[in-house]
Amino acid sequence: MPDLLRRPQATAPRWMHALLVLLALGLRSVPAHAQSSLSKVWVPDLGNGTYKNPVLYADYSDPDVVRVGEDFYLTSSSFNAVPGLQILHSKDLVNWSIIGAVFEQQPPLARYREPQHGNGVWAPAIRYHNQEFYIYYPDPDLGIFVTKAKNPAGPWSTPVCVKQATGWIDPCPLWDEDGKAYLVHGFAGSRAGIKTILAISPISPDGQRLTGRDALVFDGHKDQPTLEGPKFYKRNGYYYIFAPAGGVPTGWQLVLRSKNVYGPYEERIVMDQGKTSVNGPHQGAWVNTSTGEDWFLHFQDQGPYGRVVHLEPMVWKNDWPIIGEDPDGDGKGQPVLTHRKPTIKGPAPTRATPPTSDEFSGNTLGLQWQWHANPQDYWAYLNGPRGYLRLYSVQQPEGTKNLWQVPNLLLQKLPAEAFSATTKLTFTPRVEGEKVGLLIMGLDYAYLSVANVGGKLQLSQSTCLNADKLTAETSTPAVEVPAAKAGQPLYLRVAVKAGAKCQFSYSLDGQSFQPLGAEFQAREGKWIGAKVGLFSTRPAKFNDSGNADFDWFRIE
Numbered sequence: 001m002p003d004l005l006r007r008p009q010a011t012a013p014r015w016m017h018a019l020l021v022l023l024a025l026g027l028r029s030v031p032a033h034a035q036s037s038l039s040k041v042w043v044p045d046l047g048n049g050t051y052k053n054p055v056l057y058a059d060y061s062d063p064d065v066v067r068v069g070e071d072f073y074l075t076s077s078s079f080n081a082v083p084g085l086q087i088l089h090s091k092d093l094v095n096w097s098i099i100g101a102v103f104e105q106q107p108p109l110a111r112y113r114e115p116q117h118g119n120g121v122w123a124p125a126i127r128y129h130n131q132e133f134y135i136y137y138p139d140p141d142l143g144i145f146v147t148k149a150k151n152p153a154g155p156w157s158t159p160v161c162v163k164q165a166t167g168w169i170d171p172c173p174l175w176d177e178d179g180k181a182y183l184v185h186g187f188a189g190s191r192a193g194i195k196t197i198l199a200i201s202p203i204s205p206d207g208q209r210l211t212g213r214d215a216l217v218f219d220g221h222k223d224q225p226t227l228e229g230p231k232f233y234k235r236n237g238y239y240y241i242f243a244p245a246g247g248v249p250t251g252w253q254l255v256l257r258s259k260n261v262y263g264p265y266e267e268r269i270v271m272d273q274g275k276t277s278v279n280g281p282h283q284g285a286w287v288n289t290s291t292g293e294d295w296f297l298h299f300q301d302q303g304p305y306g307r308v309v310h311l312e313p314m315v316w317k318n319d320w321p322i323i324g325e326d327p328d329g330d331g332k333g334q335p336v337l338t339h340r341k342p343t344i345k346g347p348a349p350t351r352a353t354p355p356t357s358d359e360f361s362g363n364t365l366g367l368q369w370q371w372h373a374n375p376q377d378y379w380a381y382l383n384g385p386r387g388y389l390r391l392y393s394v395q396q397p398e399g400t401k402n403l404w405q406v407p408n409l410l411l412q413k414l415p416a417e418a419f420s421a422t423t424k425l426t427f428t429p430r431v432e433g434e435k436v437g438l439l440i441m442g443l444d445y446a447y448l449s450v451a452n453v454g455g456k457l458q459l460s461q462s463t464c465l466n467a468d469k470l471t472a473e474t475s476t477p478a479v480e481v482p483a484a485k486a487g488q489p490l491y492l493r494v495a496v497k498a499g500a501k502c503q504f505s506y507s508l509d510g511q512s513f514q515p516l517g518a519e520f521q522a523r524e525g526k527w528i529g530a531k532v533g534l535f536s537t538r539p540a541k542f543n544d545s546g547n548a549d550f551d552w553f554r555i556e
Contacts (some may be wrong), residue, residue, distance in 0.1 A: 037097070039353040040556050041416035044094055045341070047351065051094045051311065052338045053278070055297075058354065058413040059306025059529035060088070062123035062170075062229060063297050065285040066133075070345055072287065073152045074297070075102075075126045075135060076309075079528055080116040081370035081411070082106050085124060085135060087152050091349040093287070093295055093311055093342050098354050098367040100153040102135060105374040107159060108142075113374045114397070115407055117468065118526030122188075123229050123283070125172035134207055136162070138169040140188045146207055162203065163210055167192025173207055174232040174239070174261075181205055182261055184217070184241055186228040196220045196227040198241065200262060217256075217263045220245055224254055224267070229283040236319055241265065244282035249301040253282040255321055271296075271312070271323035274334025281310065281335045286321065291343045296323045300335075304442065304500035304522040305414050306529020310335055356415045356555035360389040365410075369533070372441075373407030380410065389553075391536040392545040393434045401470040403445060403535065411441055411533030414496070414522075415555055421532050422493040423553045424510065425450075427457060429546035433539040436548040438492040440502050442530035443468050446520035448492050448504035450481065452546065457481035459490075461504050461517025468526065476517045482508075489551070496522070500530065 042057040056063075060076040067073075072093055078084040083101035090096045106112040106120055124137035133149045135156070143166075145159040162171075162183070171185040181203045189195035197219045202212040220227035224245035233240045241256040252272035256265035273279055284298030294314040299307035312324040312335060324333030341348075358366040363382050371379075381390045394408045403409065427436055429452035437449030446463040458478035464471060481490065491507040500522035505513040522530040536548050 037353060037355040038351055039356055039415060041356070041419040043351060043353060045351045046338070049341055050338055051341050053310040053336065054300065054308040055094050055311045056088075056096060056309035056354070057305075057416050058308060059531075060086075060309050060413075061299055061307035061528070063284050063299060063309050064123075064125050064172075064231065065093075065287045065297055066126045066128050067287050067289070068128045068133075070290055073126060073133070074285075075124050077123050077527075078121045078370070079118060079526075080106070080112060080120040080373065081528075082112070082374055083367075083370060084121050085137065085147075085156075086367070086370075087154075088354065089152070091346075092344050093289075093297070095349050095352040096354060097352050100367070102147055102149075102154070102156040103159070109374055113407065115373045115405060117404070118528075123170040125170075125231065127173055127175075129173075129175050129207070134173065136171040136173055136183070136207075138171055138185070140167060140169050140191050142166075144168050144171045144183070144185065160208055162208065163201070167194075170229045172230055172232045173203065174234060175205075175207075176234065176261070179205055181207060182232065183210070184230045184232045186230060186243075188228075196225055196245075198227065198230050198243065198256075215262050217241075218265050218267075220254075226251065227254070231285060233286060235316075238319055239265075240321075242284075242286055242321075244298075246282070247280070248307070249280045249303075251280045251282045253284075253296075253298065253323060257319070268320055269332055270321050271298075271333040271335070274324075274332075276335050276337070278310065278335040278337075281312075281324070284309075286314065289342050290345055293342055294321070295342055296321075298323075302529070304524050304530045305417065306524065311339075312336060313339055354415075356412065357553060358389075359387065359552045360550060361387045365389070368412045369410055370412065371407070372409040372411060375408070379408045387551065389550040390547050391436065391534060391550070392547045393429075393431065393436070393536045393538040394545075395541055396537050396539060402464045402467050402473055403439070403441065403447075404464075404467040404470065406535065406537060408537070409439065409441060409531075409533060409535050411439070411531035413531060414500070414529055418497050420493055420495040420556050421553065422491060422556070423534065424489050424491050424551040426487065426489050426549045426551075427452075427546070428487070428548070429457075430544055431538050431540065431542045431546055434536075434546045435538070436536040437462075437534070438494055438504070438532075439535055440494060440496075440520065440522050440530055440532055442523040442525045444521070444523040445530075446502065446504070446517070446522075447535070448494065448506060448516060450490055450492075451478075453478070459506055459516060461520075463517070463520060479506075479516065494532065496532075 044055040062077040074088040085102035143164040149156040230243040258265040435451040437447040439447040462475040
């Protein structure tokens with residue numbers, strides 16, 4: 001039986017199984033900044049035995065999940081952002097915390113030292129085999145890679161290229177009962193010149209290399225357009241491929257099954273939007289609990305907010321899954337908005353969500369933060385005892401037109417439909433034109449910044465539409481920071497309301513905030529949602545740098 005579905009032998013005492021799991025994982029204490037936190041803007045656990053969707057109101061696109069013992073681990077596409085391939089942990093599929101990431105810098109290091117919007121890590125798969133965690137991920141321009149770890153919090157091994165290829169995407173392995181192993185994958189039309197087909201390759205038992213030729217197992221051009229994102233399972237003698245079709249914002253969940261690994265495969269749509277407001281419910285992970293329940297996690301594309309993650313109940317009927325609720329009994333489910341939580345062994349976990357706010361009181365950044373490209377050591381420093389994050393101004397790359405080309409953007413995912421992000425900072429410039437700002441980043445972006453202009457500090461809002469086309473920014477008239485306040489704290493805020501409409505404001509005392517600039521409509525990035533965060537830049541080369549010290553960053 002595949003590892004995903006394997007349960008402890010009935011004859012083994014529970015304490016022995018628990019001990020074996022702990023030994024296999026090599027679990028260690030989780031750093032303080034990685035421990036459970038509770039959002040002030042979105043908590044899916046309703047506290048009464050039920051939950052509301054999405055269970056992750058943030059852009060964890062293309063999610064995949066594996067259970068080991070009583071623990072669930074999730075990873076998702078990270079594209080060009082680093083740390084990459086973030087790892088989330090849960091005890092009940094509802095309450096999630098970030099525990100680590102696969103890599104601090106994305107290989108190849110030189111390639112990803114510059115922003116690579118929409119490139120990098122596409123849909124990954126996480127599995128547990130022979131007491132090790134495996135993650136397979138595609139880089140659509142380079143090939144298929146695998147990395148391993150004893151402990152899901154890390155460290156993870158240096159990624160190994162399983163297949164050098166252009167346009168191979170969305171890999172997922174399956175280790176069969178007979179010791180053989182296989183890898184299913186799709187194709188990116190933008191690179192391969194073909195899409196909507198799935199292929200399977202045999203791989204070595206250690207999962208490190210292909211051992212035979214690719215075989216076409218399904219062509220979806222007739223009825224299943226934009227077929228991609230396959231996940232590979234086996235149950236009751238059937239091989240199953242769960243795959244999304246129909247396109248990101250409007251698609252549906254397809255399941256294929258066959259008694260032979262290479263097919264032919266039967267097909268069935270097992271979930272779509274139905275009569276709900278949840279558009280395009282598809283692409284994700286089937287996972288079961290140790291109590292025998294089946295569940296499915298998938299994304300929903302919410303435009304500027306990215307692809308947020310929903311949890312659906314799942315049942316089997318005649319060896320076909322039904323995902324979500326099926327009010328008309330036709331075997332095709334639709335998403336639930338609220339539902340009872342999964343049944344688990346042991347006490348209910350403390351309510352938790354991935355972190356958003358950061359007091360910068362430790363020596364490492366909160367695990368929610370990601371850079372837009374491989375970082376340099378001198379971009380940012382933390383000083384735990386003093387409790388601040390120091391960003392040094394970084395010279396913009398030569399020929400920079402706007403922030404689309406700037407690597408030192410420190411960002412995190414939008415955490416809810418409506419929220420405010422506020423930061424307290426002190427700016428100490430040394431170079432003309434140095435600038436520090438609070439940013440909403442996407443294909444369109446806007447920020448509120450304080451800049452050093454002629455030896456004076458000036459506040460303004462800047463906006464850039466179609467940033468990916470390298471268009472120029474426009475800015476509001478500057479507001480000068482009073483001379484008496486220079487060197488004293490400033491407070492920058494962005495309030496985001498439903499529809500991702502953003503209003504920037506500032507304060508000199510942290511109490512009274514003054515709006516600056518027009519309302520900005522946030523827009524998604526390249527295959528990702530918009531992000532919120534910080535930056536510090538300068539326009540010219542100089543042998544020293546000014547800095548901004550951030551006391552805290554708070555999402556409320």
